Amino acid sequence: MVQLKSPLLRQIRRKPLTAIAPITLLVVLVFLFFRSSGSQKLRTYSYKSKKSGFFNHHRDVIPRNLPGDHISHYDLNKLASTPMAAYNKERVLILSPMSKFYNEYWQNILTLTYPRELIELGFIVPRTAEGDVALKKLEKAVKQVQTKDARFAKVTILRQDSESLASQKEKDRHALKVQKERRANMALARNSLLFTTLGPFTSWVLWLDSDIIETPHSLIEDLVSHDKPVISANCYQRYYDDEKKALSIRPYDFNNWVESDEGLKIAAGLEDDEIIVEGYAELATYRPLMAHFYDAKGDINTEMALDGVGGAAVLVKADVHRDGAMFPSFPFYHLIETEGFAKMVKRLGYEVFGLPNYLVFHFNE
Amino acid sequence: MIADTYGKKSDLPVHHGKLAPKTPSRGAFRRLYQILGAIATIALLVFYFTRKQDLPEVKSHEVYTVTADGVRKGGLDGVQSEEDLDKLYHSTVEFYDLNDYQGTHDGNADGDVVLFCMPLRNAEAILPTMFKHIMNLTYAHEQIDLAFLVSDCSDDDDTLGALFDYTVSLQAGKLGEKLYAEETEAKKKSVKGSSDLYLNYMDPDYVERVQNAFQPPFHAEYSKPFRSVQIFHKDFGQLIGQGFSDRHDVKVQGIRRKLMGRARNWLVYNALKPYHSWVYWRDVDIEMCPGDVIQHLMKFNIDVIVPNVWRPLPEFLGNEQPYDLNSWIESEQGLELAKTLQEDDVIVEGYAEYPTWRAHLAYIRTKDGNPDELIALDGVGGVSILAKARVFRQGAMFPAFTFENHAETEAFGKLAKRMGFIVGGLPHYTIWHIYEPSEDDLQEIARKERKRRHQRKGKQN
Numbered sequence: 001m002v003q004l005k006s007p008l009l010r011q012i013r014r015k016p017l018t019a020i021a022p023i024t025l026l027v028v029l030v031f032l033f034f035r036s037s038g039s040q041k042l043r044t045y046s047y048k049s050k051k052s053g054f055f056n057h058h059r060d061v062i063p064r065n066l067p068g069d070h071i072s073h074y075d076l077n078k079l080a081s082t083p084m085a086a087y088n089k090e091r092v093l094i095l096s097p098m099s100k101f102y103n104e105y106w107q108n109i110l111t112l113t114y115p116r117e118l119i120e121l122g123f124i125v126p127r128t129a130e131g132d133v134a135l136k137k138l139e140k141a142v143k144q145v146q147t148k149d150a151r152f153a154k155v156t157i158l159r160q161d162s163e164s165l166a167s168q169k170e171k172d173r174h175a176l177k178v179q180k181e182r183r184a185n186m187a188l189a190r191n192s193l194l195f196t197t198l199g200p201f202t203s204w205v206l207w208l209d210s211d212i213i214e215t216p217h218s219l220i221e222d223l224v225s226h227d228k229p230v231i232s233a234n235c236y237q238r239y240y241d242d243e244k245k246a247l248s249i250r251p252y253d254f255n256n257w258v259e260s261d262e263g264l265k266i267a268a269g270l271e272d273d274e275i276i277v278e279g280y281a282e283l284a285t286y287r288p289l290m291a292h293f294y295d296a297k298g299d300i301n302t303e304m305a306l307d308g309v310g311g312a313a314v315l316v317k318a319d320v321h322r323d324g325a326m327f328p329s330f331p332f333y334h335l336i337e338t339e340g341f342a343k344m345v346k347r348l349g350y351e352v353f354g355l356p357n358y359l360v361f362h363f364n365e
Numbered sequence: 366m367i368a369d370t371y372g373k374k375s376d377l378p379v380h381h382g383k384l385a386p387k388t389p390s391r392g393a394f395r396r397l398y399q400i401l402g403a404i405a406t407i408a409l410l411v412f413y414f415t416r417k418q419d420l421p422e423v424k425s426h427e428v429y430t431v432t433a434d435g436v437r438k439g440g441l442d443g444v445q446s447e448e449d450l451d452k453l454y455h456s457t458v459e460f461y462d463l464n465d466y467q468g469t470h471d472g473n474a475d476g477d478v479v480l481f482c483m484p485l486r487n488a489e490a491i492l493p494t495m496f497k498h499i500m501n502l503t504y505a506h507e508q509i510d511l512a513f514l515v516s517d518c519s520d521d522d523d524t525l526g527a528l529f530d531y532t533v534s535l536q537a538g539k540l541g542e543k544l545y546a547e548e549t550e551a552k553k554k555s556v557k558g559s560s561d562l563y564l565n566y567m568d569p570d571y572v573e574r575v576q577n578a579f580q581p582p583f584h585a586e587y588s589k590p591f592r593s594v595q596i597f598h599k600d601f602g603q604l605i606g607q608g609f610s611d612r613h614d615v616k617v618q619g620i621r622r623k624l625m626g627r628a629r630n631w632l633v634y635n636a637l638k639p640y641h642s643w644v645y646w647r648d649v650d651i652e653m654c655p656g657d658v659i660q661h662l663m664k665f666n667i668d669v670i671v672p673n674v675w676r677p678l679p680e681f682l683g684n685e686q687p688y689d690l691n692s693w694i695e696s697e698q699g700l701e702l703a704k705t706l707q708e709d710d711v712i713v714e715g716y717a718e719y720p721t722w723r724a725h726l727a728y729i730r731t732k733d734g735n736p737d738e739l740i741a742l743d744g745v746g747g748v749s750i751l752a753k754a755r756v757f758r759q760g761a762m763f764p765a766f767t768f769e770n771h772a773e774t775e776a777f778g779k780l781a782k783r784m785g786f787i788v789g790g791l792p793h794y795t796i797w798h799i800y801e802p803s804e805d806d807l808q809e810i811a812r813k814e815r816k817r818r819h820q821r822k823g824k825q826n
Binding site for chain 2: 008011018022025026029032033069070071072073074075076077127139142143146147151152153154155156157158159160161187188191192195196197198199200321322323324326327328329330344347348349
C-alpha cells in the first residue's frame with residue numbers, strides 16, 4: 001500500500017463520502033458568485049406586426065404613437081422660443097444634410113450639453129453610392145445611441161428624392177459653374193428635410209453641416225441665449241501651417257456677409273436666373289465677410305447684423321420657418337440656398353445676425 | 366497486522382499509548398475546513414452587500430414596460446434580446462425613402478396618404494356642412510390625415526370647441542347621426558323667413574339639389590374614421606373682420622392675403638410628414654362638391670391642380686357666377702402692370718384698380734364642357750387644391766411676403782412654376798361655393814320682399 005503523505009488525501013481515500021460536504025459548499029459558492037443575471041428570455045407582448053430591416057418598403061398605414069381615436073390637439077399659442085430654452089423644456093431640431101458621415105461630427109453631437117431628451121435629429125442623404133455609404137455608417141452610429149438610456153427624443157433619416165451630383169469631392173465642388181446646380185440641389189435637400197421633420201413641438205431649428213467636426217459643447221445654449229430669429233456662428237478650419245510649423249486656423253465659410261453697394265450693383269445688372277456666389281474672383285462683390293471679422297481676443301458674444309448666411313451652424317427660431325422661410329432652389333433676388341434663405345427671412349420682416357468671434361470648425365481633408 | 370497485545374491474542378485494533386476518545390478532524394480536514402469556512406464567510410458577506418436583487422426568491426413586484434406598441438415584461442435595463450432592441454430602436458428612429466412618396470395617378474389603390482388641410486376662422490356655423498363633405502369623400506378614409514388650423518376667432522364664435530365635438534364623433538363613426546339630430550332640432554326651433562329669406566329668391570332647382578345632397582343612402586364608407594386628425598390652434602392677431610364686405614375691400618386684400626399665407630404655411634409645415642404623398646387644400650365654405658373630387662383631380666397626376674369654383678346667385682342676379690378669380694393664366698398686361706408696382710404691392714384679381722386682362726379659369730367654363738379638360742395655369746385659388754406633397758417638401762409655400770407682386774395662393778402658383786412644377790386647372794369641373802349675400806344684395810332682397818308683401822296685402826284687401 002502506498003502511504004500517502006498528506007493526511008487530507010489519506011482521509012479522502014479512506015472515506016470518500018466525507019469529501020462531499022466541502023465540495024458541495026464550493027460548488028454552491030461558485031454558483032452563487034458566477035451565475036449571470038437576466039439570461040432569461042423576456043416574453044414580449046406584441047399587437048403589431050414586427051418591422052424588420054432598415055430599407056423596409058412596407059407601406060405602414062397604421063399611425064404610430066397616436067392616441068386611441070387618433071385625434072391630436074396642439075395649442076401653438078403656447079409654443080415659444082426663449083433664451084432660457086433648456087429651462088423651459090423647448091425642443092431643438094438639429095438638421096444635417098449628410099453626403100458623407102464623419103465620425104468626429106457624430107462624436108461632437110454626443111458631447112453637446114443641451115438635454116438630449118429635448119433634441120431631435122434629422123438627416124437627409126443623397127441618392128448616390130456615397131450617400132448609401134454614409135447611410136450605413138449613420139445607421140450604425142444612431143443604433144449605438146438609441147438603444148441605450150441617454151437617447152435623443154427622435155431621429156429621422158430621409159433619402160432624398162431629387163437628382164444629385166455624383167461627385168462631392170472638394171475640388172469638384174467648388175467649380176463656379178457647378179455651384180448653381182449643386183446649391184440648388186442642397187436647397188431641395190434642406191427643404192425636404194426641414195418641412196417633413198418640423199413638428200408642433202419644435203421651438204428651435206439648428207442647421208449643422210455634416211462636416212462640422214468641432215463646436216463648443218454648449219453650442220445650443222450659447223446660440224439660443226442671443227434670442228435672435230436667425231443667428232449664425234463663424235465657421236473656421238484647423239490646419240497645419242507649414243511655414244510656422246504649428247497648428248493654426250483659417251476661415252472656411254464665406255457665405256456669412258453684409259450686403260455692399262458693389263454687390264447690389266452687380267445684382268442689378270444680372271439676368272433673372274443668374275446668381276451671385278461668394279469667394280470667386282470673377283464676381284468681386286466687396287461684401288464685408290463675417291469670416292474676416294474674427295477677433296481672437298474679442299468677446300465671443302459680439303453680434304453683427306448680416307444679409308447672407310451659410311449653413312455651417314445656424315440657429316433659427318422655428319416660427320420663422322413656419323412663416324414660410326425656406327431655402328430657394330432657384331435664383332431669389334439673385335441669391336440661392338442659405339443666402340436666399342437669409343433674404344427671404346428679411347422679406348418676412350425678421351432680422352439676421354452672426355457671431356464673428358464664436359467659432360465652429362470644419363473638417364480638413 | 367497484530368499489534369502489541371501484551372501476550373494476549375486479539376484482532377481488535379490496539380493503539381499504542383492510552384486509549385482516548387476519537388477527536389474529530391484531528392489535523393486531517395481541520396486545515397481544509399478552516400480555509401473553506403473563511404472563504405464562505407467572506408463570500409457571504411461580499412455577496413450580501415454587493416449583489417443585485419436577482420436571487421431566486423419570491424419577488425415583491427413585477428416590472429413592466431408600457432409603450433405605444435403594447436405591454437411587455439421587464440424594464441429597460443433588462444433589454445437584451447434582439448427583438449427588444451429592435452423595438453426600442455424603432456420607437457425613436459424613423460427612416461423614409463422620399464422616392465416612395467411621390468404620388469401616383471391612382472393613389473387610392475396604391476396606398477398614397479393624403480394630407481387634408483383646412484384653415485378655419487369663425488367657421489362654427491358652417492362646420493356641419495363641411496363635415497358632411499368630409500365624410501362624403503370616397504377616397505379611402507384610412508389614407509387621409511385631417512389637419513385643421515383654427516386662428517383668430519371672435520369671442521362669440523366657438524369654432525375650436527365645435528371642431529373638437531365633431532371630430533370625436535367623426536372618429537367614433539357617429540357624426541352622421543349627430544348632425545341629423547342637430548338639424549332636426551334646429552328646424553323645429555328656427556324662425557322662418559329671417560336669415561334664409563334669400564333662399565326664396567334662388568333658383569329652386571339648385572336649392573332642392575342642396576337639400577337632397579346629403580340625404581341617405583351614403584357611400585359605403587361614409588362613417589369610416591380617418592387615419593388621424595390634427596387640430597392646431599394659433600392666433601396671429603388678425604385685425605380684419607370676416608364679413609363679406611370687410612373681406613373684399615381691395616385696400617386690405619394685400620395684408621389679408623399675406624396673413625392667410627402665413628396661416629396656411631403654419632398648417633402645412635406642422636402637419637406634413639415624410640410619408641405623405643399628396644396634400645389637399647380645402648376651404649370650409651363649399652356648398653356642393655362631388656365625393657370623388659380627390660380621385661378626379663389625382664388621376665391627372667400633375668403637381669398642382671385645381672377645379673373651377675362658381676357660386677349660385679339669386680335669380681334676379683343671374684342664378685350663378687364665377688367665384689374664384691385667383692386661378693388664371695398670366696398675360697402680357699399683367700407682367701407689364703407688375704413692373705410698374707412697388708416691391709410690396711399685391712395685385713388682386715377682380716378689382717378695377719389692377720387691370721391685368723388675364724384669362725381666368727372661372728370664365729373659361731362652359732356648362733356642358735368636358736370635365737377632364739386640363740389647362741395650364743400660373744396663379745391658383747385656394748378653395749380646392751390638390752398638390753403633390755413633393756411640391757411642399759421642396760419648398761413651395763404660400764408666401765406671406767410679396768412674391769412677384771402676389772401673395773398666398775396666387776404667389777404659390779407662381780412659385781411652383783418657378784421651381785419647375787406643373788400647375789393646371791379643370792375649367793369644366795366645378796364645385797360650388799356658398800352664397801353669402803352682400804350688403805347690396807340684402808338691400809335688394811329686402812326691397813323685393815317688401816314689394817311682394819305689399820302686393821299680397823293689396824290682393825287680400
